Structure formats: C-alpha cells, structure tokens
Amino acid sequence: MNNELSGKLPGELGNLTALTKLLVSRNSLEGEIPISVAASPSLSIFNLSENLFSGRVPKALYNNLNLQVVNVGVNRFSGDVTADLEEMSKLPNIWGIQMNANQFTGSLPPSIGNLSSLQYLDLSFNNLDGIIPESIANCSSLQYLVLSSNKLTGSIPRTVGQCSNLEFVNLAQNYLSGDIPAEIGNCTKLRVLHLGGNKFKGKLKVDFSRVTSSNLILGISNNSFIGDINFFESIATNPNFTIVSACLNNLTGTIPTNYDVKRLSKLQVLMLGYNKLEGKVPEWMWELPSLQVLDLSNNKLSGPVTSSSNFTLLNGFIHKNVKTVPYNCHKLDSYCAYGFDFYLNDRKFEVSMSYLTYFKYLDISCNQFSGIIPPSIGKLTNLSYLNLSNNAFTGVIPAAMGRIFNLQSFDVSHNLLTGPIPQEFAGLSQLADLKMGNNSLSGPIPRSIQLQSFSVDSFLPGNDELCNEPLARLCIVSKNDSTTTADPVNFNSDSIENFISVLGFVVGFVALAIAIFVRHYQNHPKKKVVPADSSLTRNYDRYGAFKLPE
Incomplete structure (x- = not known):
C-alpha cells in the first residue's frame, strides 16, 4: 500500500460509513489514530502496519462486530495489550491479529481462547510478560502463532497439541x-x-x-x-x-x-x-x-x-x-x-x-x-x-581446493599444516576472508591481485618460511633446485642497499609513466567500475518474515 503518504490520518475518514477496508500500510503516517476512524461501523480490514503511529489503539475499534483483521504491526503504539486482546476476544469474525514490533506491554489473557476463528496471531517484538495460557488450545483454527522476542515465562502448555491446524x-x-511437550507432535500440519x-x-x-x-x-x-x-x-x-x-x-x-x-x-x-x-x-x-x-x-x-x-x-x-x-x-x-x-x-x-x-x-x-x-x-x-x-x-593444503572458485571465506588457521600454498589459489577471485596463520606453511604465496590484497594477518603468526607479498620477505629460488619451491630471506643491510638502488630507477620510471597517464586520463576520463558483488547486498525487513494477507 506504499503511496509515500505522510502526516496524520484525517479524522474525516470516519464519515465514510460504508468503508469496509482501510489499507494504508508502508507509509510515513504518524500521530494517534482518530477515534472517528476507529469507530467506522463497517470496517472489516484495518491495516495501518509499517508507519509511525503512536499512542493507544482506540477501544472504539473493537466495538465493530464486522472486524476480521487488525494489523497495526511495526509502529510505535504502546500501552497494555491485555485489554485489547480481551475486547477482541468478543469479536466473532476476527481471524487475523498482527501487533508486532511496537511497545506493547501486558500479557495474554485466558479469554484469548474464545477466538475460535483466529488463524494468525503475531505479537512478536514487544514487551509482553506472563505465561502462554492453556486456553490457547481453544483457538482451533490457529495456523500462525508468533510470540517471539518478548519476556514470556513458564512452559509451553501441553494443550497446544490440540491446535491441529498449527503450521x-x-x-x-x-x-x-x-x-x-511431546503433544506438539499432534500438530500434524506443522x-x-x-x-x-x-x-x-x-x-x-x-x-x-x-x-x-x-x-x-x-x-x-x-x-x-x-x-x-x-x-x-x-x-x-x-x-x-x-x-x-x-x-x-x-x-x-x-x-x-x-x-x-x-x-x-x-x-x-x-x-x-x-x-x-x-x-x-x-x-x-x-x-x-x-x-x-x-x-x-x-x-x-x-x-x-x-x-x-x-x-x-x-x-x-x-x-x-x-x-x-x-x-x-x-x-x-x-x-x-x-x-x-x-x-x-x-x-x-x-x-x-x-x-x-x-x-x-x-x-x-x-x-x-x-x-x-x-x-x-x-x-x-x-x-x-x-x-x-x-x-x-x-x-599439505590440497591443490584441488584452489578450484573451489566460489569460495569467499577460507580458514585453516591453528592446525599443523606444512608445504606450500597451492598455485591454484591464485584463481580464487571471490575470496574475501582468508586465515592461514599458526601453521608451518612454506614457499611463495601465489601471485594474484586477490591474495596480495590481504593483510599479513591472513598468513601470520607462524608460517615462518612463507614469502612474497604481502609479507616483508623476498623469495629466492634456489639455482640448484629445478622445482618451484623458494626460500624466504629477511631484508638485511646489503639487500636493502641493492634494493634502494633498483628502487631509485623504478621510481623515476614510474613517475614518468604516471605523468603520461594523468594527461591521458584528463582527456579521456574512465568510467567508474562497480564491484561485481555490490548487487548481492540486500536488506530484508526484520519484521517481514510473517505478514497477514491483504
């Protein structure tokens, strides 16, 4: 029903004496419900869910014997819900009650067992206390019972097994x-x-x-x-x-x-x-x-x-x-x-x-x-x-694991593994979380944009013979060894001097290349690249697991 409505619900709606359904869910309406609206004599469906309403739900709403559905979930209503449920227990046609995600207090009254036509009951995410009354067994049509995230105490009444339609x-x-209770096994439609x-x-x-x-x-x-x-x-x-x-x-x-x-x-x-x-x-x-x-x-x-x-x-x-x-x-x-x-x-x-x-x-x-x-x-x-x-x-880490191309999180830390990281791991382009520390792995870390993007914490502590970026240890391939194994060496003073002399040449070359690139980029700006995985994230309404049909 999202129409981007805001403001308060006009009391003039109460003048519509033939109004049977009021559906204004998923908007930004606020304030209290006008008594004139709640007292509309022909209302059967009352759905104000997912708004910003506050205060109490007017008792005038429960004087309507035609009322079938009350859905005020995900708002800011408050007050003792016990009296509301007692009033609704007198309504012969009501089959749906959804008052979840508000600030209601109170408890479930025994009179709730009078609602023999009730199919949906959701009072989750409130501050209800007390017990679940045994009279719930008399709700013979009940299919959905959602009372999560409250302060209910006691045990599940064994009479719940008599609710044969519970799903x-x-x-x-x-x-x-x-x-x-073993009796819950009698709920054959669960x-x-x-x-x-x-x-x-x-x-x-x-x-x-x-x-x-x-x-x-x-x-x-x-x-x-x-x-x-x-x-x-x-x-x-x-x-x-x-x-x-x-x-x-x-x-x-x-x-x-x-x-x-x-x-x-x-x-x-x-x-x-x-x-x-x-x-x-x-x-x-x-x-x-x-x-x-x-x-x-x-x-x-x-x-x-x-x-x-x-x-x-x-x-x-x-x-x-x-x-x-x-x-x-x-x-x-x-x-x-x-x-x-x-x-x-x-x-x-x-x-x-x-x-x-x-x-x-x-x-x-x-x-x-x-x-x-x-x-x-x-x-x-x-x-x-x-x-x-x-x-x-x-x-060793099996090379076959490097062919699990959808792998996003891989943790083998705190084991007794030895040998190299398989070269096949360079192909794990989806990997977002990697932990290999506290083992005895050795040799070069395979070169790939993904593996070199991890911090040293992905490979340390332990693994003293691992080398290559992102670790501050170079790999030196043995001339007498035809295999691809490598020995790590730490930076010492001689290697640093040699490294700096080479680095000076590289920096000068890179600076020239950057200057050429910047001029080209200014004339030909590049389009922004959106990460491929950005479309994966999607928020789900925390309270949307169960909704009354409209």
Whole structure:
C-alpha cells in the first residue's frame, strides 16, 4: 500500500460509513489514530502496519462486530495489550491479529481462547510478560502463532497439541522453560517450530512421525537441551526435515554411527555447533543427499575426515524460505527460522535468494580432527564458506581446493599444516576472508591481485618460511633446485642497499609513466567500475518474515 503518504490520518475518514477496508500500510503516517476512524461501523480490514503511529489503539475499534483483521504491526503504539486482546476476544469474525514490533506491554489473557476463528496471531517484538495460557488450545483454527522476542515465562502448555491446524510456531527469544511437550507432535500440519533463545532443558522427545508437511524446520538453538542419540532419533522420526538448528546446547555423547541416510534425505541445513559432542563424524553425515550447510564447530569431535567421504553429495538447493544463512550459529537465535543471517567479517551480509541457489557452508572448526585434509573436499565446487580451523590437520593444503572458485571465506588457521600454498589459489577471485596463520606453511604465496590484497594477518603468526607479498620477505629460488619451491630471506643491510638502488630507477620510471597517464586520463576520463558483488547486498525487513494477507 506504499503511496509515500505522510502526516496524520484525517479524522474525516470516519464519515465514510460504508468503508469496509482501510489499507494504508508502508507509509510515513504518524500521530494517534482518530477515534472517528476507529469507530467506522463497517470496517472489516484495518491495516495501518509499517508507519509511525503512536499512542493507544482506540477501544472504539473493537466495538465493530464486522472486524476480521487488525494489523497495526511495526509502529510505535504502546500501552497494555491485555485489554485489547480481551475486547477482541468478543469479536466473532476476527481471524487475523498482527501487533508486532511496537511497545506493547501486558500479557495474554485466558479469554484469548474464545477466538475460535483466529488463524494468525503475531505479537512478536514487544514487551509482553506472563505465561502462554492453556486456553490457547481453544483457538482451533490457529495456523500462525508468533510470540517471539518478548519476556514470556513458564512452559509451553501441553494443550497446544490440540491446535491441529498449527503450521508456524515461533516462540524464540523469551524466558520460556521446561521441556518441549511431546503433544506438539499432534500438530500434524506443522511446518516451522522455532524455540531458540529460551531456557528449555531436558531431552527432545517429540515424535514428529505424524507431521505431514513436506518441508519441516526446527530451531532449538541457545537453550539447555541435553542428550545424544535421543536427539537424532527424534529428528529421524520424520524424513521431511529440511532445516535443524540445535547450536549452543548441552548435547553430549557420540553421533550415532549406524544410520539410514534415507531417514534424513531432505535435510539441507544441520547446525550442531557449540555443543559437547565427541568421537568421530560418521560417514553417513557426509552422504546426506540434500545437505548443504553443516556446522559441527566447537565440539569435541576427533579423528580424521576420511578421504572416502563423498563430498559431491553435499549439493542441492536451499529451501525457498531460506533467504540468508548463518555464519555463526549463535546469531540464529534472534531471528525467525526462515530469517537466518549470514555474518562475514563481523558485518551483516545479506544476500537475495537468487544468489543462494548453490550456496554451500561447512564449518568443523574448534574440534580435534586430525590427519590430512581430504582432496575430495575440492569436489564442493560451489562451496562459499569453509572453516577447518583449530584442529590438528597435518600434511599439505590440497591443490584441488584452489578450484573451489566460489569460495569467499577460507580458514585453516591453528592446525599443523606444512608445504606450500597451492598455485591454484591464485584463481580464487571471490575470496574475501582468508586465515592461514599458526601453521608451518612454506614457499611463495601465489601471485594474484586477490591474495596480495590481504593483510599479513591472513598468513601470520607462524608460517615462518612463507614469502612474497604481502609479507616483508623476498623469495629466492634456489639455482640448484629445478622445482618451484623458494626460500624466504629477511631484508638485511646489503639487500636493502641493492634494493634502494633498483628502487631509485623504478621510481623515476614510474613517475614518468604516471605523468603520461594523468594527461591521458584528463582527456579521456574512465568510467567508474562497480564491484561485481555490490548487487548481492540486500536488506530484508526484520519484521517481514510473517505478514497477514491483504
């Protein structure tokens, strides 16, 4: 409804007694809602979302028995929402309530259970407290329940399992505790269950086998869940899971070794970082046919990443609802299950869906993996983010990894790697983040505009025998050695004198060339070059994950 409207809503609109729909969302309207407008007797759809309105929502609005939708989300409204919900619970036809991203206080009244026609309820990003009432079970038509980013306490009522039409549940970023009621498995139409950033504990014992959705998303990161094989058994009860995020919990023990891959054949994103898992990563985890995003970082996993791992199976498509992918799993918890964020170099970097068709992410950092880096990892030709840091990998960096041309972030720091940086790395033109320090690499850094653009921090500390820019160490090729290996030498007084004499000639020549170039440039100005990746950045509305139909 964006028409670039500004100013205040005219009270004269209340004179339109036949007005049934008021749709003025996504403008710059401000001030309070005129009571005359709220009291329009024929209103059925009331949508003032994404403006700058403030004050209270007039109670006169709730006297209209024809009212079906109230959408005042993303404004500056305030006050106790409890009374508003109690008044709306008397309306027989209301099916949509969206009051998210305001400054409302209060709690959910038990009378909300009277809304048997309610399908959408979004009160996220407010300051609500109290519990989720058991009477929510009486909202038999409820499909979307979004209460995230509030101050709710208590547990999820077991009666929620009686909401048989529930599809989307987001209770993330509250103070909810207890366990996840097994009864939620009775919600057979469930598509998204996001409970991250709470105080849930215990073991996940939900049987999802009765859920019939073709794509199922589970987010339980940043809680206090415990257990090992029980977690995987609960997930494996339904083959339609596409995204599972369980970072920052207390999952312990070993990952089951014997597992039927077909039970997780649709799984695309698996986030298990920041837990207490130990032992080896079983072969089946590398063979999941749809897996694209795997985070096992910051556990106690050990052993080799075997060369027989068929990394080519880590291919497929990101689910249509995943707009961005998390660089660090603990960033996930503040957002909706399909509103992930990707963080690169501590800057939020959001990319549109069209650029994520073959996005790949692999993070097994901060474990105890040993042995060589398997060359077969080079088969992940569409990999964008690869983090193998803080392990005990030995041997050389496989040359095949230099053929992952889409690689943007590569971290192998804090390992026991030796040998040269493969010449093939000169072709990684997309590389934006590189960390190789704290190894024993040697020889020349391959020459390329990309590699020479990194700071010395990308290669240091350690790697005392690396040379070439950007390091302040020259490479001298041995005359008695027909190979391409090189020995680094530090600048001493003799080499500096020789270098300065050569530099004087070079500077004089370059100065002459610059003078000629400047005169040519003034006569023939060059067009500005726009970086190819600039089109990737796109901002997504933080509150836009769920919108009422208009």
